[in-house]
Amino acid sequence: MSVAGGFFCSWLQTPLPWMIGPLLATASMRLLGTDVSGPKNARSVGQTLIGCSLGLYFTPVVVGALSEHMSLMVFAAFLSILVGYLCAFFLAGVSGADKTTAVLACMPGSAAEMTTLAERHGASVDRVVFAQSLRMLLVVILVPTALTLVGAHGTDPYIPSPPHISYPGLALLFTFCVTGGAILAALNVPNAWMLGPLAVSIAVTIGELGLSGVPQVLSNLGQLLLGCILGARFDRKFLKGGRRFILSVIGSIFLALILSAFVGAALGFLSGIPVATMVLAAAPGGIGEMGITAKVLQLGVPLVTAFHVTRIVILVTLASPMFKLARRVHARIRHRPRD
Numbered sequence: 001m002s003v004a005g006g007f008f009c010s011w012l013q014t015p016l017p018w019m020i021g022p023l024l025a026t027a028s029m030r031l032l033g034t035d036v037s038g039p040k041n042a043r044s045v046g047q048t049l050i051g052c053s054l055g056l057y058f059t060p061v062v063v064g065a066l067s068e069h070m071s072l073m074v075f076a077a078f079l080s081i082l083v084g085y086l087c088a089f090f091l092a093g094v095s096g097a098d099k100t101t102a103v104l105a106c107m108p109g110s111a112a113e114m115t116t117l118a119e120r121h122g123a124s125v126d127r128v129v130f131a132q133s134l135r136m137l138l139v140v141i142l143v144p145t146a147l148t149l150v151g152a153h154g155t156d157p158y159i160p161s162p163p164h165i166s167y168p169g170l171a172l173l174f175t176f177c178v179t180g181g182a183i184l185a186a187l188n189v190p191n192a193w194m195l196g197p198l199a200v201s202i203a204v205t206i207g208e209l210g211l212s213g214v215p216q217v218l219s220n221l222g223q224l225l226l227g228c229i230l231g232a233r234f235d236r237k238f239l240k241g242g243r244r245f246i247l248s249v250i251g252s253i254f255l256a257l258i259l260s261a262f263v264g265a266a267l268g269f270l271s272g273i274p275v276a277t278m279v280l281a282a283a284p285g286g287i288g289e290m291g292i293t294a295k296v297l298q299l300g301v302p303l304v305t306a307f308h309v310t311r312i313v314i315l316v317t318l319a320s321p322m323f324k325l326a327r328r329v330h331a332r333i334r335h336r337p338r339d
């Protein structure tokens with residue numbers, strides 16, 4: 001069904017057909033009551049393929065240019081986290097969910113990391129998982145579609161290096177990337193199978209080793225596997241028991257999309273970076289999904305990927321301390337004596 005969904009969306013010429021098609025096919029089957037799941041290790045394999053592919057855009061010239069935007073990347077990351085907190089206040093107020101659950105449900109970060117924090121701080125784990133999954137589904141569908149409808153198709157001068165395919169070099173490249181992912185996974189780094197292969201692929205590209213490009217069919221396979229995993233997160237039983245929360249989550253996601261688009265557009269105007277590229281860089285999506293969108297629409301793959309990597313690194317590093325600080329501040333405000 002997932003493969004059929006990919007072919008169908010390709011026939012319809014939708015954006016990201018090999019991610020959106022399998023995602024909708026798998027989610028539909030789950031919501032209809034069919035007990036389906038993604039292939040074993042599908043997420044790890046899909047992230048490795050996409051991370052390896054995206055890293056090939058980071059040539060020495062590109063990395064030099066990106067270094068000029070480092071302060072902007074950090075600033076954008078903190079604005080994205082602020083947007084997450086604003087959406088959490090909305091979600092808590094409308095749905096009645098506790099603030100801990102609302103914050104972790106709205107943070108634009110790794111679903112796995114948010115789930116871990118939910119377990120650690122006594123939040124509703126199933127609600128956090130559902131909200132994060134629904135956010136990824138809507139972002140993956142709506143952001144590429146909206147950018148396509150407004151004609152945001154760039155003339156991206158960045159091309160992957162090397163452009164040629166060498167199967168021995170490709171095998172060596174994937175060996176390096178898998179090793180990088182395995183090392184980060186062993187260290188319990190969130191998003192290990194995206195960040196590890198991405199970092200290794202970037203290092204190989206900066207070093208100008210010229211091993212091989214990644215065939216389009218493997219990039220499509222990576223999208224398909226991620227689409228399957230995203231779709232398989234949905235559960236029919238949850239839909240029956242939490243309609244108010246679900247509608248509130250949908251509202252918070254649309255609020256996040258609007259606020260993120262505003263942030264991206266403002267930063268684009270201020271920095272001189274194309275607005276469409278900055279809107280994609282500020283979108284509340286994942287590294288792989290937004291990087292692939294940038295690749296398809298030619299909207300600055302290295303820049304978009306770098307912005308999302310910066311955000312996930314800051315969020316993963318500071319999420320727990322910021323969350324504890326926010327809880328302490330809220331507790332003091334709540335217990336402040338009134339005149």
